Amino acid sequence: MIRRIDLRGAAVPGSAPTDYRRVVPRGAADVDGTIEVVRPIVEAVRHRGVEAIAEYTARFDGVEQTDITVPAEALQQALADLDPAVRAALEESVRRLRATCEAELEQDVTVEVAPGGRVTQRLVPVQRVGLYVPGGVAPLVSSVVMNVVPAQVAGVESIALTSSPQKEFGGLPHPTILAACALLGVEEVYAVGGAQAVAMFAHGAGPCRPVDLVTGPGNIYTVTAKRLVKGLVGIDSEAGPTEIAVLADAAADPAFVAADLVSQAEHDPMAASVLVTPSESLAADVEAELDKQVSATKHVERIRTALGGEQSAIILVDDLEQGLAVVDAYAAEHLSIQCADAATWARRVRNGGAIFVGPFAPVSLGDYAAGSNHVLPTGGCACHSSGLSVRSFLKAVHVIEYDEQALRDVAHHVMVLADAEDLPGHGAAVRVRVGDS
Numbered sequence: 401m402i403r404r405i406d407l408r409g410a411a412v413p414g415s416a417p418t419d420y421r422r423v424v425p426r427g428a429a430d431v432d433g434t435i436e437v438v439r440p441i442v443e444a445v446r447h448r449g450v451e452a453i454a455e456y457t458a459r460f461d462g463v464e465q466t467d468i469t470v471p472a473e474a475l476q477q478a479l480a481d482l483d484p485a486v487r488a489a490l491e492e493s494v495r496r497l498r499a500t501c502e503a504e505l506e507q508d509v510t511v512e513v514a515p516g517g518r519v520t521q522r523l524v525p526v527q528r529v530g531l532y533v534p535g536g537v538a539p540l541v542s543s544v545v546m547n548v549v550p551a552q553v554a555g556v557e558s559i560a561l562t563s564s565p566q567k568e569f570g571g572l573p574h575p576t577i578l579a580a581c582a583l584l585g586v587e588e589v590y591a592v593g594g595a596q597a598v599a600m601f602a603h604g605a606g607p608c609r610p611v612d613l614v615t616g617p618g619n620i621y622t623v624t625a626k627r628l629v630k631g632l633v634g635i636d637s638e639a640g641p642t643e644i645a646v647l648a649d650a651a652a653d654p655a656f657v658a659a660d661l662v663s664q665a666e667h668d669p670m671a672a673s674v675l676v677t678p679s680e681s682l683a684a685d686v687e688a689e690l691d692k693q694v695s696a697t698k699h700v701e702r703i704r705t706a707l708g709g710e711q712s713a714i715i716l717v718d719d720l721e722q723g724l725a726v727v728d729a730y731a732a733e734h735l736s737i738q739c740a741d742a743a744t745w746a747r748r749v750r751n752g753g754a755i756f757v758g759p760f761a762p763v764s765l766g767d768y769a770a771g772s773n774h775v776l777p778t779g780g781c782a783c784h785s786s787g788l789s790v791r792s793f794l795k796a797v798h799v800i801e802y803d804e805q806a807l808r809d810v811a812h813h814v815m816v817l818a819d820a821e822d823l824p825g826h827g828a829a830v831r832v833r834v835g836d837s
């Protein structure tokens with residue numbers, strides 16, 4: 401069901417981590433191939449607003465729509481109808497994530513660089529954000545929490561959220577998604593999905609004013625639309641198919657490891673599940689467990705395709721040291737460490753969207769209720785990017801305050817550098833204030 405890659409003996413002493421990138425499989429999200437399909441959608445929404453949205457909604461979602469706004473009563477009704485157990489779970493998820501977000505909210509920093517000369521880094525929330533929540537294959541209600549909570553803690557003034565309209569729910573998004581919005585106090589909610597939703601946020605359409613930043617996961621069409629509007633608005637990241645890498649040794653429980661590989665394969669036939677281990681016997685036991693667990697699970701087809709795909713593998717390595725180099729090169733969205741002394745190995749990892757340490761921190765805990773965020777960098781972007789957090793919704797602005805004497809004290813250096821760059825106008829803007837002092 402899952403292929404093996406044998407890297408034993410392949411360690412090149414002193415080799416750069418990137419050398420392993422070529423041998424580690426990765427699912428390709430073909431944004432370039434989708435651009436020409438998505439561009440006309442974005443342009444149509446830009447020029448014709450809600451009229452174009454209604455056309456795409458009819459075509460892609462099979463819903464005839466007269467209004468893209470979800471009425472306030474529908475939000476409240478969804479909350480009233482919400483299963484109390486789901487409500488309690490969402491509340492706990494919110495409580496934990498809010499606790500980490502509040503603790504992570506950084507303070508402004510002021511540095512007195514010279515007497516009378518101060519630079520402050522002021523953190524300013526983005527004013528208006530558009531949050532996209534996938535509602536198609538699975539209604540990702542947890543993604544409402546993961547997007548909204550950090551935005552609220554950052555102090556974002558205006559939060560709009562959108563999710564695709566569902567035929568079976570009268571053309572509104574999935575009721576659990578609406579209930580989560582109501583629970584979090586999000587009042588501006590739209591029933592628009594796909595590329596047209598991203599275009600609506602970027603350009604504005606009908607009741608939806610343009611936003612400054614679009615965040616949230618989505619399929620290849622929304623990701624492509626994000627790439628097209630990037631610059632006009634900020635985007636969080638181009639999220640690709642879900643990935644899990646597990647670094648494990650003989651101390652790991654094969655049933656735990658297999659269940660984790662299955663859990664993320666459940667998202668998407670393109671999802672990647674990768675086990676990196678120096679233990680032949682663990683590899684064999686995990687394979688046996690996968691056979692057993694996959695046939696007993698609900699979304700068998702999707703999972704089989706994901707595990708059997710090029711992007712998934714069991715990778716055999718000489719030892720955990722080489723395994724660490726492999727997972728660092730792979731830079732998985734989720735990295736799970738299930739070996740003896742997991743915490744020590746985890747501290748040495750450089751690249752991973754989120755790192756799950758030991759047997760009792762499964763990735764699906766992080767998907768729902770660990771207190772961490774599940775919107776994470778995929779496709780190897782964990783080597784340069786972070787997951788969604790309170791910081792994603794803040795801009796750092798330098799504020800510069802100098803009194804006259806402080807300017808006099810540094811004027812000479814500014815003028816010398818201006819001359820060195822042959823930009824005398826720059827020097828003159830200082831000289832006019834303090835003369836040649």
Ligand code: HSO
Binds near residue numbers: 542
């Ligand atoms: N594992 C997904 C998030 C998710 N899982 C939502 C379940 N619901 C990407 O990190």
Ligand code: ZN
Binds near residue numbers: 642663664667764767
């Ligand atoms: Zn998940």
